[in-house]
């Protein structure tokens with residue numbers, strides 16, 4: 001007899017063998033669920049078990065797990081989230097990336113907590129979850145379409161509205177194998193990092209879709225959960241002074257400019273006087289916006305937008321988030337908000353991670369200014385700072401690997417190495433192979449350090465700096481303290497991996513105590529903060545062992561020369577992290593319970609987390 005599951009779980013994981021087109025079901029038992037919870041945890045479990053060393057990101061033996069978590073589809077705000085885990089091309093190491101919207105909730109209403117893809121299809125396919133079971137459908141007619149066209153086509157074909165069908169797809173960039181392709185859906189949401197879209201493209205999976213099924217998520221204590229829903233929302237609404245609720249994430253752009261962590265022209269300066277022309281406040285007071293919320297969310301942070309002035313007047317799309325506006329305004333020298341809105345939406349349609357895309361464009365603009373690349377090299381494009389139309393044309397070339405786009409489709413690090421010479425000095429990237437989120441991390445060391453030491457090619461311990469207040473702790477006092485930053489990153493590391501197991505948006509999950517109460521109300525468990533952190537740190541350590549088995553070396557945990565350079569102006573002028581780097585690594589490794597010389601998890605650290613079977617595996 002099957003063991004009784006805790007509340008909050010649909011109870012099944014779908015396995016799709018794309019090579020044979022065979023679909024099977026499997027279950028995770030109560031012990032495994034408590035160990036990995038869902039989302040990133042479940043994906044980490046499958047990745048480690050099923051992808052041995054020697055399997056590269058494009059190998060059909062690579063696995064992709066899309067999983068949601070026990071809160072998804074409940075009344076808790078922002079619970080349409082899912083996490084994807086795989087081996088990704090930017091680092092050729094582990095990748096874990098999340099998206100909001102509806103998919104995480106709708107898949108579970110159809111009876112599944114997640115899906116594992118293995119093999120590779122001969123012809124393009126898409127996976128549809130529906131009440132009468134999952135179907136693997138031909139996608140020949142979708143291949144070549146951009147992500148918005150795929151959404152519109154499937155909504156029209158199935159006769160279902162935005163709120164009845166969730167669609168996430170790859171665009172031309174995922175099809176061509178661009179290394180920073182993401183998976184875009186539900187009107188502008190993207191699981192972006194470490195080339196998730198390229199991995200699905202290599203498997204010839206054009207899209208995943210889920211009908212809003214009729215199933216219900218079993219909740220252990222509905223009254224208790226009901227009493228927490230409002231408190232969680234109020235905590236999220238007021239978090240960080242309430243700016244997110246009022247202005248969206250782009251409402252933080254001027255704060256970044258003033259604080260010295262806005263990325264400007266590929267780090268050639270840290271000063272951007274025009275920030276008030278392209279921030280969230282400007283978008284919401286000058287352009288037409290309409291809320292486009294995710295599942296059960298009242299945060300209003302996602303909006304549809306119509307540009308109401310300037311050369312792109314009438315352009316319609318999704319309101320860009322902070323990272324998009326930072327990528328395609330200050331980082332490429334654009335000072336006109338409509339142009340940045342257009343470029344962000346072009347990225348979405350092409351299926352590009354707009355962080356890496358912004359860095360690739362700004363790198364090319366600086367290379368052009370310095371004469372490292374010429375107009376002839378760039379197929380006639382004049383890549384001057386702020387040239388939005390040239391940037392648009394370049395993005396299309398990159399997505400399809402056409403002309404100079406082929407050089408750039410591997411991201412900044414590979415392009416810099418291919419061009420050689422001075423190009424190596426101007427690229428912003430980590431030695432693992434990816435670029436940072438769209439910030440000037442030289443003004444916020446916690447994220448620079450996190451980006452270089454994380455498992456998945458992007459920030460993990462941090463999220464707008466180390467947000468100690470999420471755990472009810474006092475904030476970091478000095479953002480330029482080598483000791484405090486490296487220690488705080490280690491102490492906090494694990495929390496976000498845990499919340500990525502739950503199926504909830506991070507913006508809606510700002511109070512750890514309330515969040516853990518909600519998890520217990522749904523499941524019937526008695527989680528504490530310690531157990532939650534243990535789940536997160538189990539993920540961190542298992543992914544780290546995975547990465548060492550797949551080629552990680554300590555020398556790769558460093559920034560490129562430009563990424564680790566000293567700002568020449570702005571609030572962080574003169575602050576240089578590199579003289580402290582070796583000390584910070586050592587301090588961080590020690591606080592993580594890793595060998596301070598090699599960075600490898602110590603046997604006692606693994607045993608304490610119930611990972612004793614990994615000892616000696618790397």
Ligand code: SF4
Pocket residue numbers: 077078079100101292293294295297298299300301302505506507508
């Ligand atoms: S806060 Fe924004 S991204 Fe998060 S679930 Fe709500 S609308 Fe979606």
